[in-house]
Amino acid sequence: MERVFKGWFLVGVLLFSSLFLASLSLRGWSGIDFLKNHYISLALPVEKVISFPLFKVRDFFSFLYFRADLLSENEELKREVALLRYQLSLLRSNLNGDISPREGFIPCKVVYRFPDRWFGEMVVDKGMEDGVAVGMAVLGERGLIGEVIEVGAKISRVKLITSYGSVVGALVVRSRSFGVLRGTGTPYCELLYIPEEGDVSTGDEIVTAGMGEKIPAGIPIGEVVNVSKRGDVLEIKVKPVEDFSKLRYVWILKEG
Amino acid sequence: MFGYLKRGESLIFWLFLLFGALSVEGALSPFLGFLTPDLAVVVIIASMCCLEEVKGLLFAFLGGILLDLRWQSIVGLSSFYLVCASYILSFFPKKARFKFGFKMVLLGIGALVFFQLFKFGVYRLLGIEYDVSFIVLIGRVLLDALIFCFVLVLMRVGGLRKLEV
Numbered sequence: 001m002e003r004v005f006k007g008w009f010l011v012g013v014l015l016f017s018s019l020f021l022a023s024l025s026l027r028g029w030s031g032i033d034f035l036k037n038h039y040i041s042l043a044l045p046v047e048k049v050i051s052f053p054l055f056k057v058r059d060f061f062s063f064l065y066f067r068a069d070l071l072s073e074n075e076e077l078k079r080e081v082a083l084l085r086y087q088l089s090l091l092r093s094n095l096n097g098d099i100s101p102r103e104g105f106i107p108c109k110v111v112y113r114f115p116d117r118w119f120g121e122m123v124v125d126k127g128m129e130d131g132v133a134v135g136m137a138v139l140g141e142r143g144l145i146g147e148v149i150e151v152g153a154k155i156s157r158v159k160l161i162t163s164y165g166s167v168v169g170a171l172v173v174r175s176r177s178f179g180v181l182r183g184t185g186t187p188y189c190e191l192l193y194i195p196e197e198g199d200v201s202t203g204d205e206i207v208t209a210g211m212g213e214k215i216p217a218g219i220p221i222g223e224v225v226n227v228s229k230r231g232d233v234l235e236i237k238v239k240p241v242e243d244f245s246k247l248r249y250v251w252i253l254k255e256g
Numbered sequence: 257m258f259g260y261l262k263r264g265e266s267l268i269f270w271l272f273l274l275f276g277a278l279s280v281e282g283a284l285s286p287f288l289g290f291l292t293p294d295l296a297v298v299v300i301i302a303s304m305c306c307l308e309e310v311k312g313l314l315f316a317f318l319g320g321i322l323l324d325l326r327w328q329s330i331v332g333l334s335s336f337y338l339v340c341a342s343y344i345l346s347f348f349p350k351k352a353r354f355k356f357g358f359k360m361v362l363l364g365i366g367a368l369v370f371f372q373l374f375k376f377g378v379y380r381l382l383g384i385e386y387d388v389s390f391i392v393l394i395g396r397v398l399l400d401a402l403i404f405c406f407v408l409v410l411m412r413v414g415g416l417r418k419l420e421v
Binding site: 007010011014015017018019020021022023024025026032035036039040043046047048050051054058110111112113114115118121149150157245248 | 275276278279280282283284285286287288289290291292294309310313314316317320321322324325326327329330331332333335336339340343346
């Protein structure tokens with residue numbers, strides 16, 4: 001009886017402490033961030049040491065297997081970079097300073113993906129020390145992939161646009177219809193609040209609307225793959241331009 | 257023998273082991289994706305087979321905090337479900353927990369499934385996103401179970417056998 005009571009008492013204290021910590025964490029207590037940053041700073045070098053040989057082995061076999069493909073891909077990528085640079089310069093001139101020439105990108109490496117939230121969040125290797133701030137847009141090779149939601153000294157946590165409940169202001173390029181892109185926790189997103197009479201069809205390009213504080217307009221998000229009616233609004237399924245299963249390097253867009 | 261025994265009963269030893277498991281898991285996740293095994297849970301369950309009740313509960317709490325610092329945005333959540341799950345698991349007879357045999361394999365696999373279900377339930381209750389696809393279950397439950405069995409076999413045939421209390 002005494003043992004059961006002792007067990008209950010300890011469990012009670014530990015559960016209360018867990019909830020207390022969770023509430024502090026939800027309130028954004030700085031001590032939690034301090035602990036997280038120090039833990040990650042301690043763990044990151046260990047993980048790099050473990051993953052280094054794994055990356056090397058994978059790269060070696062990939063190189064042998066894909067050598068010819070890599071050479072042609074390299075040529076293709078060079079052409080694509082030139083085209084993108086041209087498109088970026090066009091965007092800069094069209095957006096009246098939304099992306100000014102002073103702004104730049106912070107190149108980052110994806111250091112963690114969460115296996116049970118693959119389309120939810122990820123961690124990149126740049127943080128406060130590199131000028132990253134909460135709310136900054138994160139871009140992949142083809143378009144928007146998410147937004148910074150938490151910043152540590154050397155790492156940042158990114159919420160992906162496919163994350164369940166994630167929202168971004170979006171614009172249908174062809175018809176100039178505004179909507180809200182919501183993540184579904186799957187590789188696809190939904191475009192919401194487009195009325196029944198809205199002009200949206202399969203294949204339409206979706207870009208950011210620039211309604212947020214830090215995400216500028218005109219960044220490609222995805223393409224409409226399915227449109228159906230649900231009540232007074234359209235149910236629009238969007239396939240992101242980025243392949244979320246292959247993210248290794250991303251870019252954080254600095255503030256203006 | 258006492259050296260092994262003391263190490264197996266030490267909280268610091270298990271915390272170091274958990275830190276190592278989390279690091280290996282972090283390093284593997286870019287390669288294995290959805291199939292990354294939940295090594296931390298394997299360590300926590302293995303610890304429950306060796307630690308006494310109070311130490312087991314404390315380890316579940318501290319281990320949960322380590323897990324949260326590493327993976328979660330809300331610190332304290334994993335501690336909550338791990339403490340609950342450990343307490344329920346501590347009701348199993350000590351003999352069943354300490355004796356490495358067929359029963360313990362079943363107990364470990366059952367505990368793994370129970371942990372994942374419990375975690376899913378708590379996350380669902382709090383409205384936190386948790387991906388429950390078939391492939392995730394393969395990685396987080398079946399692979400874990402295989403690793404757990406492998407560790408048990410190692411304990412039985414190798415030097416770790418002396419951990420037996």
